[in-house]
Amino acid sequence: MGHFVGVDVSLELSSVCVVDTTGQVVKEAKVSTEPAELVRFVQNLGLEVERIGLEAGPLSAWLHDGLAGAGLEVVLLETRHVRAALSAMVIKTDRRDARGAQLLRMGWYRPVHRKAAPSQEVRALLVGRKLLVAKLVDVDGGIRGMLRGFGLKVGPVGRAGLPRRVRDLVEGHAVLRSILEPLLAAREAIRTELARLHGQVLALARTDEVCQRLMTAPGVGAVVALTFRSGIDDPTRFRSSRALGPYLGLTPRRYQSGETDVSGGISRAGDTMVRAALYEAATVILSRAVRFSTLKRWAMAVAARRGVKRARVALAQKLSTVLHRIWVERTTFRWAGEAHTSGRAA
Template sequence: MKHYAGLDVSVKETSICIVNETGVICREIKVASHPEDLVQALKNPEWRLVRIGLEAGPLSQWLFSGLAEAGLPAICIETRHAKAFLKAQMNKTDRNDARGIAQMTRVNLFRPVHVKTLTSQHRRAPLTARKLLQEKAIAIENDIRGLLRNFGLKVGIVGTVGFDDHIRELVDGMPDLGEIMKPLLAARQKLRETFMGAPPQAAISTIDVPLRFRNSRAVGPALGLTPVLNQSGESYRVGRVSLCGDGMMRALLYEAAQVMLSRVRKWSWLKAWAMNVAKRRGRQKAIVALARRLAVIMHRMWSDGTEFRWTRERMPAAI
């Protein structure tokens, strides 16, 4: 008889529920949230496991890799689908969630999530650290602005490079404030020097395996850059972009699209296309459309090894 397992993962312990192909619960147990403990509990000749489902979360990549290396049929389930399915339960407990996930895997009512390779996770780690350092540097800048505003000193609009000199000019003649600003400016400078040196590998770490997309156009929806459709009967409404998927990659694509439209002086067919979209539908929608197309182009370049062409090749004249 076939068996299916559901794992409800928490930081310390994981609730395991094993059901047979008719939905009858065969075993329930709690083990430590560690791959070795999960393998020991699941790799038993008594169970003919077809699928082992666990919800996507902070520990899912680590646990999934450990289960997969042990030869167990692990599947990472999309979080929104799991939450929608588990909402039908009256009481939310770890035990009930494990039961619900086990039933999801049994009836095949789930959407699997791609688990990134270890190489991709290593690429992602410095990007996450870079984003954290950048956020801390911006937070220090905002705190400096707020602190000086209490004394009637307005920082105003100032560039990143000239920020330190501008602050020192404002507090010149106020030694008490100057001493307070010194460690804050030093911390800000150190943070910016650190994250500016981090390599931008967001696209590679996010896509991970290009072949997992059926075509390049499928990258846009995966990154949440396509509008949400709401259709019911005669009603058909197109909403805002879904904002699903990797938020960091989506933000970087949006920023790149803004820069291409406003600062890049070199003309290209891609910029011309985006400018035409801006004329017809507005600048905001043009930026989103350009961000989506940048994702498609990068995926295509990665897939077939081509380089970006600034101008379109002319078609040969018909004979």
């Protein structure tokens, strides 16, 4: 008789539940959140384990690799599906969450793709860069807000010219200068490290053939290309390019019951970073003077009918389809009047 193991992952101790094919709970335990400890627990059961389920999360990929490396059948479970399936429980505990093993037994789950190590490394680089960008914006806003309280207005000035402008404003204000100088020094350190990380992003994009092809599309630079590549990881796991829109949460929600049929805003499911990158690329295409293309013509027609905001979302969805086709077919973006060029061998 086969058995299924559900693991509710926590930082120190994970709750584990083992059920048989009839749904009967065979064993429950707390196990240290380490791959070796989980492998030892499963092996010491002395039972035939068909599948182990981990809810997707920060530690899940690491645990997945350790369990799979020991020859165990393990899957990552889509978080929204698990939450929806367990939402009927009045009381929520880690022990009850581990009973998600019942989902494995019944097949009521959606497996999550385990990204390759290179894609995880690229994502870590992009997250680090994004973090420094956010901190730089926070420091700039904090400096401006602090000066505004004293009636000192920085006004429109570039990032490079901000320190000089701030020092000119606080000339003669000893206390303000003593406060702002450390902030300006920290700001300069952030800019230096941000430039270093951004240089790594550009270097990766220059040496990656897929990114070079993706960057032929309008609005797609090194950051967008690397974000899309690391987020999708394996383009062949999608049966159709049009599947990327729903996967990335760029399609409308829908609720239908009886006479009620409501379409809402986009679902915002899937990878937030990829969705945001595509939206930024769509914004660039619509708002900046980039080379005219069929994509921009189509988006402008949508904007005329439905408004600019909806046109950006629609263009982001369409761009995801275009980038996927470029990747799968090993082509480049076809501008109006250009012949089709394929990278496939003849």
